[in-house]
Amino acid sequence: MTTTQESMAAAAHGTHRLTTAKAIAEGIALEMRGDPSVVYLGEDVGAYGGIFGATGGLLDEFGPTRIIDTPISETAFIGLGIGAAVEGMRPIVEVMFTDFMGVCLDQIYNHMAKIHYESGGNVSVPMVITMAAGGGYSDAEQHSQCLWGTLAHLPGMKVVAPSNPYDAKGLMISAIRDEGPVVFVFHKGVMGLAWMARNDRAVSDVPDEAYTVPIGKAAVAREGTDVTVVTISRSVHHALDVAEKLDGEASVEVLDLRSLVPLDRTAILASVAKTGRLVVVDEDYHSFGMSGEVVATVVDVDPKLLHAPAIRVANPDTPVPYARTLEQTILPMPERIEAAVRRVLAG
Amino acid sequence: MTTTTPTVPQGTTNLEPGVRRGLYRTMVLIRTYEEAIRREYYADKGPGFDIGKGLVPGEMHLSAGQEPVAAGLCAHLTADDAVTATHRPHHLAIAHGVDMNAMTAEIFGRETGLGRGRGGHMHLFDPATHFSCSGIIAEGYPAALGQAFAFQRKGSDRIAVAVTGEGAANQGAFHESLNLAALWHLPVVFVVEDNDWGISVPRSASTSVPSNADRAAAYGIPGILVEDNAVEGVWSAAKDAIGRARSGGGPSLIEVHTLRLWGHFEGDAQGYRTDLAGVEGRDPLPAYRATLEADGVLVPGAADTIAREASERVESAIAAAKAAPLPDPAHATDYVFA
Numbered sequence: 001m002t003t004t005q006e007s008m009a010a011a012a013h014g015t016h017r018l019t020t021a022k023a024i025a026e027g028i029a030l031e032m033r034g035d036p037s038v039v040y041l042g043e044d045v046g047a048y049g050g051i052f053g054a055t056g057g058l059l060d061e062f063g064p065t066r067i068i069d070t071p072i073s074e075t076a077f078i079g080l081g082i083g084a085a086v087e088g089m090r091p092i093v094e095v096m097f098t099d100f101m102g103v104c105l106d107q108i109y110n111h112m113a114k115i116h117y118e119s120g121g122n123v124s125v126p127m128v129i130t131m132a133a134g135g136g137y138s139d140a141e142q143h144s145q146c147l148w149g150t151l152a153h154l155p156g157m158k159v160v161a162p163s164n165p166y167d168a169k170g171l172m173i174s175a176i177r178d179e180g181p182v183v184f185v186f187h188k189g190v191m192g193l194a195w196m197a198r199n200d201r202a203v204s205d206v207p208d209e210a211y212t213v214p215i216g217k218a219a220v221a222r223e224g225t226d227v228t229v230v231t232i233s234r235s236v237h238h239a240l241d242v243a244e245k246l247d248g249e250a251s252v253e254v255l256d257l258r259s260l261v262p263l264d265r266t267a268i269l270a271s272v273a274k275t276g277r278l279v280v281v282d283e284d285y286h287s288f289g290m291s292g293e294v295v296a297t298v299v300d301v302d303p304k305l306l307h308a309p310a311i312r313v314a315n316p317d318t319p320v321p322y323a324r325t326l327e328q329t330i331l332p333m334p335e336r337i338e339a340a341v342r343r344v345l346a347g
Numbered sequence: 348m349t350t351t352t353p354t355v356p357q358g359t360t361n362l363e364p365g366v367r368r369g370l371y372r373t374m375v376l377i378r379t380y381e382e383a384i385r386r387e388y389y390a391d392k393g394p395g396f397d398i399g400k401g402l403v404p405g406e407m408h409l410s411a412g413q414e415p416v417a418a419g420l421c422a423h424l425t426a427d428d429a430v431t432a433t434h435r436p437h438h439l440a441i442a443h444g445v446d447m448n449a450m451t452a453e454i455f456g457r458e459t460g461l462g463r464g465r466g467g468h469m470h471l472f473d474p475a476t477h478f479s480c481s482g483i484i485a486e487g488y489p490a491a492l493g494q495a496f497a498f499q500r501k502g503s504d505r506i507a508v509a510v511t512g513e514g515a516a517n518q519g520a521f522h523e524s525l526n527l528a529a530l531w532h533l534p535v536v537f538v539v540e541d542n543d544w545g546i547s548v549p550r551s552a553s554t555s556v557p558s559n560a561d562r563a564a565a566y567g568i569p570g571i572l573v574e575d576n577a578v579e580g581v582w583s584a585a586k587d588a589i590g591r592a593r594s595g596g597g598p599s600l601i602e603v604h605t606l607r608l609w610g611h612f613e614g615d616a617q618g619y620r621t622d623l624a625g626v627e628g629r630d631p632l633p634a635y636r637a638t639l640e641a642d643g644v645l646v647p648g649a650a651d652t653i654a655r656e657a658s659e660r661v662e663s664a665i666a667a668a669k670a671a672p673l674p675d676p677a678h679a680t681d682y683v684f685a
Binding site: 043047069070071072073075076099102136137138140141197318319324325326329 | 395400464482547548554619673683
């Protein structure tokens with residue numbers, strides 16, 4: 001299509017171009033307009049618009065009684081979110097970086113995530129926690145972690161991590177409407193921020209209206225027949241870059257998990273059954289996390305689906321270093337993904 | 348509400364001229380350093396501004412305006428005393444005597460840096476001066492308790508100083524630490540740098556009392572408020588509190604009403620900041636220079652000499668950092684375990 005045709009098609013279907021950050025904010029705004037029980041709490045979410053832009057413009061529309069700047073007291077305001085949710089509100093609470101969850105983890109994993117079970121299903125906690133994740137810009141050990149595997153390991157909360165504006169808006173709306181707690185992790189590198197390296201995959205056409213993307217359903221980001229790359233969030237972009245580079249040489253299928261909890265094991269098995277080869281890419285730590293879980297998903301059902309050993313490309317269980325030379329080595333960048341794809345194809 | 352917290356006024360005048368010159372010299376060295384890091388930080392972030400680019404990538408939190416806290420406080424410390432700082436650590440590191448070359452090399456991500464380039468500017472660790480800092484606010488407070496505990500067990504008069512911002516004083520770690528230090532009479536001095544802003548959130552929207560020094564009463568320890576970013580006020584308050592800690596009198600809490608002259612991080616447009624127009628007029632450096640010149644403590648030409656010496660020291664550290672080797676990627680996973 002030409003650019004003109006694309007614009008006409010977009011207009012006909014009622015879409016507009018957004019960054020992932022703006023798509024998240026739009027999803028929140030749409031739900032807030034329709035549901036007065038939705039509020040957004042966190043540090044610098046008001047006038048600043050969220051350090052990573054997830055609440056840009058919301059203070060202007062909804063005012064400080066619904067877009068609420070908090071003290072730096074995560075235990076208090078996450079606990080407050082839990083209590084409000086228990087009493088029928090639908091709070092969204094931001095923890096600025098996943099790295100900061102350590103100061104308030106008890107409220108998250110011992111309370112938010114367990115109340116429904118402890119109460120025998122009699123008490124629901126319909127809240128969303130948003131967190132920014134990921135490295136790639138030298139923010140070092142305490143501001144660069146993903147940690148979605150840690151969250152996913154702890155039962156009772158759903159965990160989503162979109163890779164693009166469309167999924168981000170739809171998953172946010174699904175998360176707000178969910179009857180239980182959802183942790184919504186946005187990788188800084190997918191947000192389309194002006195002060196980070198340009199990333200064209202962080203901008204796309206998004207439908208004007210409210211819509212949902214189901215939590216727990218993966219998406220085939222690119223179809224292929226030779227090898228499956230299973231990944232999530234920012235690493236989807238790297239995997240797509242590699243798949244495009246290898247086009248004509250190898251047919252690479254990229255599966256964007258979108259959710260870690262629930263994990264779409266059906267989609268993983270279907271893709272691996274088709275290609276017979278598996279690479280898992282995860283920016284989170286290698287051991288005891290997503291990459292092992294994805295491989296186990298296949299092995300538990302039928303190890304013979306794999307025509308070659310699966311390969312995991314992840315953080316080698318190392319704190320994310322500051323110096324660029326080191327950080328780029330630790331992260332699952334396209335060079336490492338490409339090497340793994342070539343190796344699994346040769347295996 | 349009313350407050351009973353003692354306050355220390357601006358302009359304590361009975362300090363020795365040599366002490367006052369020393370405070371000024373430290374403040375100038377810090378400002379010179381931060382201006383130079385700022386210059387280097389922006390030098391190669393373009394086109395536009397990409398936070399991940401350049402010789403000094405990542406977030407950069409500079410301490411311009413907060414020099415009086417570091418200078419007044421660290422004047423009473425030796426390298427045997429411990430200091431824990433925050434994500435905005437340079438002023439305290441410099442005033443406490445952290446090796447400037449090693450610190451600068453760390454900020455430039457070099458193998459010769461304090462942390463061999465692994466930690467960067469928010470994670471400076473210097474065993475020689477017992478200095479450390481953390482990118483997670485208030486989390487330096489508990490570690491300072493442990494350093495004080497160790498010093499106490501050794502029977503020494505060494506102390507630990509824990510510094511954080513006013514935003515961090517609403518963390519559980521802050522309050523737990525005050526209680527435990529008071530309970531066990533640990534030789535700690537807690538310092539809160541109130542620069543009015545926790546990123547974009549003003550103190551009025553984050554803190555339930557007029558001053559964090561008021562909160563000391565809840566833990567049965569002295570609380571002292573230093574108004575007006577006064578370096579000599581900090582010096583006096585710190586002298587008392589540090590003396591108390593050294594002599595077994597237990598912990599104290601000092602809050603200094605200081606100034607964040609620049610953004611939370613470099614690149615912060617500060618559109619939220621209602622006090623921006625008045626910020627430059629509150630810069631503590633020209634004010635202190637004028638006071639010292641009026642008092643004859645700085646003779647004509649002295650300030651220029653101090654500035655030149657600071658510049659030479661800082662530029663030498665930056666040049667050395669730029670010339671130092673980058674870490675070898677083959678060693679990226681070293682140091683995870685001892």
